[in-house]
Amino acid sequence: GRPPLRTQVLSVPVDVCPDVKAAALALHAAGGGQIVTLNAEMTMAARANPALGAAIDAAQLVIPDGAGVVWALGRQGFKVRRSPGIELAHSLLSHAASHGWRVALVGASPEVMEQLTGSLRQRMPELDLVFALHGYQPPEAWPALEARLLAAAPDLVLVALGVPRQEVWIQHLGGRRGGLWMGVGGSFDVWAG
Ligand code: UDP
Numbered sequence: 001g002r003p004p005l006r007t008q009v010l011s012v013p014v015d016v017c018p019d020v021k022a023a024a025l026a027l028h029a030a031g032g033g034q035i036v037t038l039n040a041e042m043t044m045a046a047r048a049n050p051a052l053g054a055a056i057d058a059a060q061l062v063i064p065d066g067a068g069v070v071w072a073l074g075r076q077g078f079k080v081r082r083s084p085g086i087e088l089a090h091s092l093l094s095h096a097a098s099h100g101w102r103v104a105l106v107g108a109s110p111e112v113m114e115q116l117t118g119s120l121r122q123r124m125p126e127l128d129l130v131f132a133l134h135g136y137q138p139p140e141a142w143p144a145l146e147a148r149l150l151a152a153a154p155d156l157v158l159v160a161l162g163v164p165r166q167e168v169w170i171q172h173l174g175g176r177r178g179g180l181w182m183g184v185g186g187s188f189d190v191w192a193g
Contacts, residue, residue, distance in 0.1 A: 003026070004017035004061065007076060007078070009038070009043060009072040010043040010047075010072070011047075012053070012062075015061055016064075016073065017063075021088060024061060027061050028156075028180050031178060032060075033061065033174075034055070034058065034170050034182070035060070035062075035182040035183075036055070036056050036059040036062045037062075038056070038062050038063065039065050040068030040069060040072075041163070051168045052163070052168060055168050058171055059167075059171075063085070064080055064082065065082060065085045066082070085183075085187065086184065086187040086190060089184045089187055092180065093120075093127065094124070097124040097127040097128075101155035101156050102156075103127060103128060103131075103157075103158075104130060104152060104158070105129070105132045105133070105157075105160075106135065106149070106158070107160030107161040107184075107188060108134060108160045108189060109134060109136060111192075112134070112192040113134040114134075115192040119192070130153075130154055131148065131149050135161050150173070155178075155179045155180065156179060156182075157170075158184045158188075160184050160188040161183070162185060162186075163183065163185060166184075167183050
């Protein structure tokens with residue numbers, strides 16, 4: 001497919017691409033990187049939070065998730081539809097299951113993570129879930145857990161720690177280590193519910 005076209009909304013980069021899943025798969029094939037799903041709240045938050053702004057700037061793929069971002073792109077003449085992060089995350093999980101990708105899940109409450117991994121094992125038995133970690137670990141536990149995550153060499157890491165923490169954490173950790181790293185906000189809660 002055509003490569004994404006990068007533009008800006010409120011000084012934040014965003015990629016216009018006809019097919020976000022194809023763009024994500026191309027990014028995986030090219031060595032991986034960070035996917036950000038952008039909404040208007042995040043463009044505001046990025047102004048006040050330089051670490052969030054830097055993470056979005058450094059992301060390899062920024063997809064227009066929110067209606068406000070799509071509206072702003074429309075004002076620039078781009079006819080795009082919303083690309084909800086939760087939908088991209090789900091189609092990447094399906095792709096992972098059918099292509100032998102190594103998958104890691106990070107974030108949400110212990111109960112939600114337990115329920116989610118249980119239902120994924122039932123509904124996607126072929127999914128190679130190499131790492132699952134809830135998002136309420138004590139601060140001192142994170143460095144060792146991060147090392148284990150990296151050692152698991154995941155192809156896909158879905159991170160539900162909320163904005164801006166998930167974007168900043170991915171930028172700090174996943175940056176350019178291979179695999180797709182994507183913040184998914186409250187998606188695990190939705191899937192588990
Ligand atoms: N979360 C977490 N650890 C924290 C704070 C939040 O794992 O220290 C999880 C929370 O349980 C939820 C997700 O992060 O699953 C944030 O969801 P929310 O809908 O608030 O995401 P946002 O819209 O802020 O991106």
